[in-house]
Amino acid sequence: MPGSPLRRKLLTTLLLAPAGAWLIVFLVLPFIAIIIFSVGERAPEGGYQAALTLTQYANLPARAAAFWNTLILAPVGAFACLLVAYPVAYYLALKASQRWRLILLALIVIPFWTSLLMRTYAWMYILGGRGIPTLLAYVGIEDLRLINTPGAVLLGIVYGYLPLMILPIYVSLERLDRRLLEASADLGAKPVSTFFGITFRLSLPGVTTGFSLVMILLLGEYLIPTMLGGGKVFFLGNALVDLFLQSRNWPFGSAIAVTLVLVSVVVLIIANRVSSRFSGARQVDLI
Structure with missing residues (x-):
């Protein structure tokens, strides 16, 4: 029918309108406001004062320590999550029976439903003076400091974000055609070659x-560095809280936020290109 394409376009527009309106109101417009703030100036009493200047971006080196900690510990934490998550996902997808697979997946996901604040408090106790250091003191290892260190922050990162790393890898492995592995073995390939090649x-x-x-979420992480780093491991999330809520330097905080979004976009582009180049497949959907 002549009107069918028009009706299909209209129906598509109506179906996408609620989601589009949601994105515009809660994502696009706030980001535009942040960009406007970032080219402004701090008002004498704090907050935002209208201006058109790039001074805030020129002052980004003043928070170099936060940038450095974030750009080092975020990828290191994501890589540590990967090292722990891949064997777990591999076992769940290719080795575990159907019954145990569901139970183990539940054990992985259920702790993620608990507040990150509560889980981080638990690690504060475990790593604090009455936790592991006390136990180690009984065997002669004394004056060992675990809390308020980069290692404690990395441990909290791995524990807090591990499910987000396991689930996409599990979905990807679970869709793997087992016949490819059998064919590789039949052709005489070694297990190591089969693993890396297929x-x-x-x-x-x-x-x-x-x-x-995990990397993008860690770029804005605030809670774990605050509680397990004790203020000695400063992330960009901590810098944003300080600038917006304490020193009330909204333009400078907005400049850092815009820079953080740009870094996140770069991470996504690199991840997409790596995936497309080396696997020839699309990204994994969790839904």
């Missing part, structure tokens, strides 16, 4: 999805 290569979309997801 298993890891075809699971790379899940790896890059999980890595980029």
